[in-house]
Amino acid sequence: MYSLGIQKLLDSAEISIGGRILVKAKGKVYEGLLMPRPDIGDSNCIVLKLDNGYNIGIRIDRGSAIEKSGHKEPKTVKEEEEFELGKIKKSLLKVSFDPEKPPIAMISTGGTVASRVDYQTGGVSAMMDPKEFLHNVPELFNIVNIKNFSKPFTKMSEDMDSSDWIALAKLVAKELNSDNKGVIITHGTDTLHYTAAALSFMLPNLLKPVIIMGSQKSSDRPSSDAVMNLICSSHAAVSDIAEVAVCMHGNMNDDYCLLMRGTKVRKMHTVRRDAFRPINDLPLAKVWPSGKLEIVNKSYRKRSDQKIKADAVFEEKVAIVKAYPGSEPSILEYLQAKGYRGFVVEGLGLGHVPTDSRKSWIEIIKKLVKDGIPVVVTSQTIYGRINPNTYTNLRRLYHYARAIPGEDMLTEVAYVKLGHVLAKTKDMDEIRRLMLTNMAGEITPRTVPDAFLY
């Protein structure tokens, strides 16, 4: 709710949420749509959605005035649709589809980028209508023609799992095997990089861009990063880079986004808009909202026009187990008894596990491998590469117990890859070979300079 003072001003001018208004404050005049007040922040600020898609907060004081705008909506409007905003039905969606622009498909899966404040709980909930947030970004329609807009499901990303990855991979392949130039997937940020990795493996020999984006602030709030991320994603989706890539803010300014390979990216901060960082690799490119695209990593896959076939398989019975001082390796035995068929052990440093004889990771892993259950070891350091040879204890783990060193793969990526590989083969030698083979950019043959803390 707005403050009583603001509410009085609104009531006297007969303005309700969603209405087009003029706000005069501090000698300036702002025009836009009145948004609901976010649950945090100054209740004496009015939140206005400007025609450029940005939300701003304007502090209202004695000298300020609020009135209904005499203007109609912007001229570009070609389609209009009713939808729910909060509890109020409003005709806010005014988007134009230009058939001259390159066609793309957009797939909405939910998450913050498609969220709004939920006035029942005070928290943020997923929006029911994926088109709702599109209204925030009218610029999008100057770049691409969103020919197909689909919503296979609407989930916050913490609730996505491998069945969603499979559904997405199939849907993306269908969209790519048409005249679309590329696909944009909007996604909650928390597991966005898990999905990016899954699609990287499930869409082999990709020949068009598949851009996954999200936002760290819901798009009905001031200073949401959704707008710029969507604009940059649309440039990336029609670019020459035929990879599954994540497109998010490159820094805390709204100047450019980073395009990052789907198997070499990770959410590294809970709230910052530049939370997604490339890991053990350079970003593929920097993308500016203007359309400028600067290649950083020349080893990207180029666009071509052939068809793609999704390899959308996943063995669900795979788990990540963390190894640390005092950790309990019998979790592996418990999960084996529950039918688990493969493990990623998130180990220490170069790929260590505790070797204490009371809690013997190495003996348990040896037995699992003997039982045909692969154990891949990654490092909780995030950056760097497993080295199965340097230390005596490492030689025991990798040569005696026959764990598979995870090279420079992220734990998340090794997990997704192992689930994918296990759905394709049960042969231990083949599993080992595939896990040690670079399939989708997930293993860099040599350490990439300047990639640490990029």
Place this chain on the structure above:
Amino acid sequence: MYSLGIQKLLDSAEISIGGRILVKAKGKVYEGLLMPRPDIGDSNCIVLKLDNGYNIGIRIDRGSAIEKSGHKEPKTVKEEEEFELGKIKKSLLKVSFDPEKPPIAMISTGGTVASRVDYQTGGVSAMMDPKEFLHNVPELFNIVNIKNFSKPFTKMSEDMDSSDWIALAKLVAKELNSDNKGVIITHGTDTLHYTAAALSFMLPNLLKPVIIMGSQKSSDRPSSDAVMNLICSSHAAVSDIAEVAVCMHGNMNDDYCLLMRGTKVRKMHTVRRDAFRPINDLPLAKVWPSGKLEIVNKSYRKRSDQKIKADAVFEEKVAIVKAYPGSEPSILEYLQAKGYRGFVVEGLGLGHVPTDSRKSWIEIIKKLVKDGIPVVVTSQTIYGRINPNTYTNLRRLYHYARAIPGEDMLTEVAYVKLGHVLAKTKDMDEIRRLMLTNMAGEITPRTVPDAFLY
């Protein structure tokens, strides 16, 4: 082994490993002790330990000459001791103890900093004698007087657990309650930050520096970082900063070390010498080998001369369990049945867990809390802070199921803290209060600017 060519030169000059020699190569003359060849690298390079403590590799070609040095050892030698280097007994340890220098205690626990190449396995093993690596750093004795040198155990750090933390905390308290100005602990790097966190909680109201250091390359190898880390640690140990702090390379150059608070530091790379980074906080200081110390974070605890009492308790039955797409929350029930008394769930983003009804993290956590078992949630993003309010699903986890939000604590730190707290109280309200209270710098009240990817 050195190459046949080099070995012939050595044999003809009657030089064996550990001998003091002159090497003439490329118009320069180098003097130092002949080291064993590392298991990797050019077999035509001779590895020489210079009198300044650094190891260098010198390529030997046709124009080179190797001969015994006519010089005796450096003049500062006051004590001599025989010890094993590889299989060869050599009198290499020539260290001087200067009673005029400020007294400190040094505690060696093993790890790479006290490692050497094991010619049996080809890997690296811990050295048996902690004094061995001291020979690498004669400069140390110009800074401090190592009054007490102890070795409570010799372990690679992957094998350390809470019983070692307890032993260390008691030993450190004893050393601090003497005329020592501070303590240096040498430690393997893989779990160094777990130990740093444990000592931070077990040594409350610390009034002297406790500096923990390690090295990423074993100290008998060329370009080891052990030397500079030890020198900077000795400066830090006699400084004004009365904290448990990690002292390791600040960047890839050998110019300065970062001194980082023990609860706000993490190993972030498998091999880089600058792998240890401050997380969600600035480093306490930069320390140069020259002794220059630049305070970066002014909120450090100052030195004073009072006694300290170790609070060296830990409940072993605490575990970290990772939450991710498809993860299995029944691991919590399995561990509860095994007698576990507390959990840190390494969650997603702002502190999410999957809410899928088939695998209901939230219901299981609610039941655990009802059973008196605290569940603290941290974020696998590493950087940032848990927010228990933003999203509807978060409100369910923290308000309905009553999980404890881990604030901006690292997973490792929350784990160590929970084990420490559980050893002190079984009262759930008190556990919650303590976990949400900043005890040792582990919770920063406000987000620290410029700390991301420092």
